[in-house]
Amino acid sequence: MDDAHSHVSREVLELCLVIRQIGKSQEDGRAAVEFGRLFEHYVTISNKVVGVLLRARRQGLVHFEGEMLWQGRDDHVLIMLL
Structure with a gap:
């Protein structure tokens, strides 16, 4: 369980980076x-960006x-780091 949580946390931190x-x-x-x-950009890293x-x-x-x-429909939606 800790390994799965750690992997998810790494993915989220990588996304923010x-x-x-x-x-x-x-x-x-x-x-x-x-x-x-x-x-x-991110699809080359992972296909689960959403x-x-x-x-x-x-x-x-x-x-x-x-x-x-959704790719295509939402291409201009702004993603902002908090």
């Missing part, structure tokens, strides 16, 4: 990236509008 690296700094200083760009985003949101690490994100 990617957002920080490829995102743009907002007026409040927080990094943000559009979902389409994140998906294109699931990791949802976990990161539940942990209070990122914010985005909507319940679920």
Whole structure:
């Protein structure tokens, strides 16, 4: 169980690092990236980017509008680090 939790935590932290690296700094200083760009970049790392985003949101690490994100439809939704 601890190994699974540790793996999930690593994935969430890696996602936040990617957002920080490829995102743009907002007026409040927080990094943000559009979902389409994140998906294109992150899909080379993992095909479960949406699931990791949802976990990161539940942990209070990122914010985005909507319940679920879909490639194509939601490419311009802004993902913001908190």
